[in-house]
Amino acid sequence: MLRCRRRVAVTTAAVVCAGSAFGPVALAQADAASSFYVDNGSSVSCSDTTTYSAVTPYCTIQAAVDAATEPGDTVVVSPGTYASFTVTASGTAAAPITIEGSGGSGFAPEPWAVVRASTSSAVTLTGASYVAVRGLRIFQTGNHSGVAVTNGTGDVVDSDFVQQAGSDTAPVVSIGAGSSSATVSRDELDGTTKGGGVGTQGGSGDVITTDVIVNSNGPSVALNGTTSSDVTANTLNQYCGTGIDVTNGSTSASVENNVVEGMSVNPSVCGSTAAAEAQLQVDAASVTGTSADYNVSENEGSSYPNVYSWDGHYYTTAAAFEAATGQGAHDVSGAPVIDSANSDAPGELSTDLYGNARVDDPDVANTGAGTFSYYDRGAIEEVDPVTIAAVNLPTQAPAGKPGMYETQVSDGWGNSFTCAYTFGDGSAPVSVTPDSSGNCNTVYAYTSTGSYQAQLAVISSDGNVSTKKFTVSVVADSSPLTPVAAVTASGALGVAVDASQTTDSWNLALCSFDFGDGSTPVITSGSTCAATHTYAKAGTYPVITTVRDSGEIQQSVTHVFTTAGSSYTPVTPARILDTRNGTGVAAAGPVAPGGIVRLKIAGVDGLPPTGVSAVALNVTATEATKLGVITAYPDGQSEPDVSNVDFKAGQNVANTVIVAVGADGYVDLANASSGTTHFIADLQGYYWANGSSGYQTITPIRLLDTRTTAAIPAGHTVKVDLSSYPGISAAMLNLTVVDATGNGFITVSPDGGAAPTTSNVNYLAGQTVPNEAVVAVGADDYVDVTNSGKGQAEVVVDLDGFFTTGTGSAFVPVDPARYLDTRPGAGLSINETFDVGIGGVCPPNPSCTGAPAVPTGARAVAANLTVVSPTANGFITVFPANVTTAPNASVLNFLTGQQTQNAITVGLDPTYGRFAVHNASLGNTETIVDVFGYYGD
Incomplete structure (x- = not known):
């Protein structure tokens, strides 16, 4: 009977089995004198006739096994893929022959030592006693076992992964006739066979413990005529067949601490009746001396009809089973699994499938039995939840220089712990007592260059050992610290x-x-x-x-x-360009066809001499002799294919322009016309890094509509209240003049200041004319709307957004680009709302190709909206695309057939960076959107 205890050293933990024939169950390398090395993937040539395998390894496992014939010999298999092998030599109880993978256990992360076979068992022990096979990854794809043991005593299959994918009757691991006292422990077994995950035939004293077994077409464990054997602490999962099958005189069996999960009955697939399947089946010939307790079934109370079959009788619950047989007194359904096993059950190990110690979970009451009442049932222990956070574990270090190795550790169960660093260079482990915050820090210096596999081990007071591995590349000390940001x-x-x-x-x-x-x-x-x-x-x-x-x-x-973005500084409107009288140009005179005005911005009218990134202007075309457009763009760049002011011969047309300032402090205004025209530009404000105000995005709202009150007489002013917007310094307004009785212009300005000599909207009698205005707010939070015309005018004022001192989004100018042009086509249909994509990527329309992307997350966009060839009178409203209903506001009013434009500043929906354009008319209209910048954070 196997009895184990946990022995904790400073840097690692090993499982020592007192009274076991094999000493340590954990992988261990034998003495060099009796070690035989196998490596078919090494850069060093291998040979199956080698005389010194430490230098020239064997190519095949079989050749090494044939050489390892003395008790205590060990065959060490490097990661790689190998053919099947057969062992016939025997060790002794004190000195077994061992075949082990050097990459770790077969179910640990790569690299693996893999054995593959299809026409025979992958691993065969025949007539061989006291042989241990450990840490291999074994695959068998024919009707043979992955591991087959016959006619041997005391053999061990430990810490392997074995998959049997092609068998109908052969067990995944077979303990055959003539064998006894075999141990199958800490393995992961995966099969599709009716022969069982582990199948024993005859013999006695076998131990099947702490395995995870998944078998879809038969029992997970089958004892067939095998006496005095232990099936303990396994986790079993299968689709068809019995979980644990004890038959044909398998008397004196012990079945304890197992977890059976995932079983279901499907006779049409499994080829059996429901009565033939159970969690545990012990036939009449095997009940003598057999005991079962502390097992867990996840099937009781489900559609699975039978949990137990004992002496030919079936029971659907643990209670019924205990009442009839006296067995299973501590069996449960589903839970509890933690801290509820019998630690003294025959075959129980003190470590789990992964080598973790059986430990006490302080959050769960102990309901188990035996020497330790806190063992978990099944193959996997709920271990101490230790967290190792690498604050500073260098992966590169200079030789000869001491450095810090810093980690922060926490024990989820509140246990005390110590730390130990192993630096992988042959030096002694460095033990560290953590400080009160759980920091395990130490200083260490490597003496030689090279690559070293280091490890931090955290040893909790309950015996749990958690590790964190890291590789340190030690280089020559040739590169001093030089920050590069x-x-x-x-x-x-x-x-x-x-x-x-x-x-x-x-x-x-x-x-x-x-x-x-x-x-x-x-x-x-x-x-x-x-x-x-x-x-x-x-x-x-x-x-x-x-x-x-x-x-x-x-x-x-x-x-x-x-910052890329600039804040806005509003100013009292001032005229900085008028080609009619020579303001802002070298000499008075109209702009020639195709001519360009270089307008100085930096340092003009009190603006900073440097650092101005963009400027807000009201640009007017007047006295034009031909139709055309004005395009504004940064000086020093090529003229873009966009427009700001569309005009016809004889018209006075104004529009707000927000345009980037060139690196030399100028902006360009181009006359795209075959005729001459005069340019006027009124300064409304400017953007620079040290500006005073940020932009606040809103859904447009109507502030004033004199059609519902009274028209503004000639020469009169109406005050508009903006005090509802705390901290407001300037307003982004859309002004629309309607039904004027004479020609004139509208000016908006801060309340309380001198009347400016500028204009915002120029109109003719009877016209409907819009324009955007960026206007500073008076000290009393009002702006003045002044009608400088020859007759009264109806005026509509919509608030599109506003600026606040010290907060809000910043403006980032972009190279002017066309983002939408519905021509040729029907344009926006009657009452249609169209989403214009701006944020993140160029929107899906042909005219956008090559346009700069406005980043996703931008809050608002500064653009110019142009209507072309509308088939009916109407107006356009713009608003963030996430607003479901068009607001009671407008940005552009048009007549049938009229081509007109207006500057817009519109918020974007926060998810996709879109704004909506709503055509409020009874006809179709072509629509153009040109973008000049965005507001963002």
Whole structure:
């Protein structure tokens, strides 16, 4: 009978089985004098006639097995794929012959030593006693067992993965006639055979313990005429057949601590009746001396009809089974599994399938029996939930230089623990007592270059050992710490810093990023060494990147970063261009056909001499001799295929333009016309990194409609209240003049200031004319709307958004680009709402090809909307695409056949970056959208 205890060393744990014929069950390398090495994948040539396998390994396992004939010999198999082999030599109880995989157990992560066969068993022990097969991954695809043992005593199949995929009757692991005292332990067995996951035939004293067995067409464990055997602490799962089948005189069997799960009856598939299948079956010839207890069935109470078959009688519940037989007094259905087994059950091990100690879960009451009442049932123990967080485990280090190795450990069960580092260079383990925060830190210096497999072991007071492995590449100390930080814009107000390219002989331990705005620095691990940050407002900030390596060396580097987005500064409207009188140009005179006006922005009318990124202008075309368009763009760039002001001969047409300023401080206004025209530009405000205000996106709302009150007489002013918007500094308004009785213009300005000599909307009697205006708000939070015309005019004012001091989104100008052009086609149909994709990628329309992408997450977009060839009178409304109903507001009014445009500033839906265009008319209209920038964070 196998009895084991847990022995914990400083760096590792081994399972020692007192009274076992085989000593340690865990994998162990034999003495060099009796070790035979197999490696068919090594860069060193192999040979099956080698005389010294430590230098020239065997190519096949069979050749090494044939050489390992003395008790205590060990065959060590390197990862690779090998043919089947047969063992006929015997060891002794004190010195078994061992065949083991060197890559670890057969169910651990790769690399594996794999044995494959199809026409015979993959591993055969015949007439061989005291032979152990450990740590192999074994596959058999024919009607043979993966492992077959015959005519031997004391053989062990331990810590293997065995899959049998082609058998009808052969067990996955077969303990055949003439064999006795075999042990099948800590294996994972997978089969489709009626012969059983483990099948024994005759003999006595076999132990099948702590295995996970999945068998879909027959029993997981079959004792056939095998006496005095133990089936203990296994986890069994199959589709057809009995879980544990004890038949044909298998008397004095012990069946304890097993978990049977996943069984179901399907006679049409399994070829048997429901009565022939049960969790546990013990026939009449086997009940003598046989006991069953502390088992778990996951089938009781389900559609599965029988849980037990005992002496030819069937029972559907554990209670009925105990009442009739006296067996199964502690059997349960489904739970509890944790801390409920009998630790003294014959064949019970003190470690589980993966070598974990059987430990006490403090969160579960102990209901088991035996010396330790906290063992779990089944093959897998619920172990101490230890978390090992690598704060700094260097993967590169310079030779001869001491460095920090830092981890933070927590024990989920509250047990105390110690730590031990093994650095893989032959040095003694370094033990560490954690501090009160669970930090297990130590200093170590490698003496020689090379690659070393290191490990941290955490040993909890309950015996659980958790490990974290890491590889350290030790290099020559030739690269001093030199911080390298890439600082780039991320969105309008964001910054991204990446210092991962910092050079050093050490790995980086941590990185700290101070973004210069008073926020708490961001600290990351050295393996990440990158961070992002979003500023509350646009501006220029010192970004300090500090790196510390595992050698405790620290360096910093500072970058001056200016956000991509700029804040807005409103001004009292001022005229900075009028070609009629020479303002803003070298000499008065109309702009020639195809001519370009270079308009100076930087330093003009009190603007900063540098750093202005964009400007808000009201641009007017007047006295045109031919139809055409005005296009605004940054000086120094090619003229884009967009338009800002569309005009006809003799018209006065105005439109707001928000345009990027060239690097030289100028913007260009191009006359795309075959005739001459005069240009007028009124300054409304400007954008720069140190501006005062950010943009707030809203769903458009109507503030004023004099058609419901009274028209504005000539020369009169109406005040518009904006005090409902706390902190407002400027408003993004859409102005529409309707039914004027004479020609004139509308001006909006801050309330309380002097009347400006500028205009926002130019109109003729009877016209409906819109225009966007970006206007500063007076100290009392009002703006003035002044009618400088010869007659009264109806005026509609819609609020599209507003600016607030110190907060809000920043503006990022883009190269002007056309994002939508429905021509040729029907355009927007009657009362249609169309979503225009802006954020993230170029929207799916042909005219957008090559347009710059507005980032996903942008809050609003500054654009120009043009209507072409409408078939009926109407108006256009724009709004964020996530708003389901068009608001009571408009941005562009048009007449049948009229080509007209207006600047728009419209919010985007937060998910897809879209805005909606709603055609509120009884006809179709072609629509064009040109984009000049966006507001974002």
